[in-house]
Amino acid sequence: MYDATRILGIDGGYRGFYSRNTIPLTPKVVNDIHKRGGTILGTSRGGHDTSKIVDSIQDRGINQVYIIGGDGTQKGASAIFEEIRRRGLKVAVAGIPKTIDNDIPVIDKSFGFDTAVEEAQRAINAAHVEAISIENGVGMVKLMGRYSGFIAMYATLASRDVDCCLIPESPFYLEGKGGLFEYIERCLKENGHMVIVIAEGAGQELLSQSLLAMGQDASGNKLLQDVGLWMSHRIRVSLMLHTNFTRFDIL
Numbered sequence: 219m220y221d222a223t224r225i226l227g228i229d230g231g232y233r234g235f236y237s238r239n240t241i242p243l244t245p246k247v248v249n250d251i252h253k254r255g256g257t258i259l260g261t262s263r264g265g266h267d268t269s270k271i272v273d274s275i276q277d278r279g280i281n282q283v284y285i286i287g288g289d290g291t292q293k294g295a296s297a298i299f300e301e302i303r304r305r306g307l308k309v310a311v312a313g314i315p316k317t318i319d320n321d322i323p324v325i326d327k328s329f330g331f332d333t334a335v336e337e338a339q340r341a342i343n344a345a346h347v348e349a350i351s352i353e354n355g356v357g358m359v360k361l362m363g364r365y366s367g368f369i370a371m372y373a374t375l376a377s378r379d380v381d382c383c384l385i386p387e388s389p390f391y392l393e394g395k396g397g398l399f400e401y402i403e404r405c406l407k408e409n410g411h412m413v414i415v416i417a418e419g420a421g422q423e424l425l426s427q428s429l430l431a432m433g434q435d436a437s438g439n440k441l442l443q444d445v446g447l448w449m450s451h452r453i454r455v456s457l458m459l460h461t462n463f464t465r466f467d468i469l
């Protein structure tokens with residue numbers, strides 16, 4: 219349709235530009251990929267060297283580049299576009315937002331997001347079933363979302379079983395009046411069980427007060443502490459010390 223006679227797939231993210239091999243993307247190769255999750259091209263973090271990438275585009279005679287990924291990927295695409303413009307090359311660059319987190323504001327919804335929300339329902343259902351099976355059961359579900367709570371929030375709204383949803387965009391505190399522990403105690407007294415959904419980036423500022431900083435991944439994203447484990451432990455200690463519940467469990 220677009221007279222593109224040769225379509226090359228770049229293997230494993232930006233670093234794939236430096237490797238010798240590319241993946242030929244023929245209609246036959248891509249025929250079923252929409253039915254699978256993930257990516258047949260592979261993905262990676264880090265390894266973006268704008269100049270080397272544009273050299274590779276130039277050497278291979280590529281004239282259209284489609285770059286699929288999240289916010290970091292799109293920043294990389296923008297750098298590639300600037301370098302291509304600086305060199306005066308006739309190459310089009312298109313950034314295609316695709317992130318499970320749905321945190322690219324120029325589009326309403328990125329593909330992958332709906333699937334993540336749907337899958338999250340299964341975890342929430344399982345946590346709920348466990349929580350109602352025991353006295354004062356707290357089902358805790360940690361969902362993806364480094365800087366964004368969309369998955370956690372949509373999964374919570376879609377489920378009738380979640381009592382509390384914690385996301386990075388909305389700071390919270392644990393102790394004292396209006397704190398999380400007070401709310402948990404109230405829920406348990408009223409219902410005998412509860413389900414908490416927590417996005418992995420939520421409450422990181424609380425954790426870093428008590429644990430060592432973790433550094434960065436290869437893309438420069440801050441490495442996160444495991445808020446799920448930490449929170450379960452804190453809830454357990456709080457229920458033990460500050461309530462008269464004789465039986466409870468965090469699942």
Ligand SMILES: Nc1ncnc2c1ncn2[C@@H]1O[C@H](COP(=O)(O)OP(=O)(O)OP(=O)(O)O)[C@@H](O)[C@H]1O
Binds near residue numbers: 287291293294316436
């Ligand atoms: N400012 C930037 N300039 C150039 N390249 C970048 C920049 N930020 C990130 N990248 C590159 O983009 C690629 C993907 O970035 P990152 O690992 O942060 O994932 P992402 O695209 O944000 O997707 P995800 O939703 O999985 O986090 C990496 O190869 C990284 O080196």
Ligand SMILES: O=P(O)(O)OC[C@H]1O[C@](O)(CO)[C@@H](O)[C@@H]1O
Binds near residue numbers: 288364365418435
């Ligand atoms: O395990 P990794 O590679 O750090 O990736 C986790 C991050 O990637 C995402 O799954 C997608 O951006 C985020 O929700 C999450 O914070």
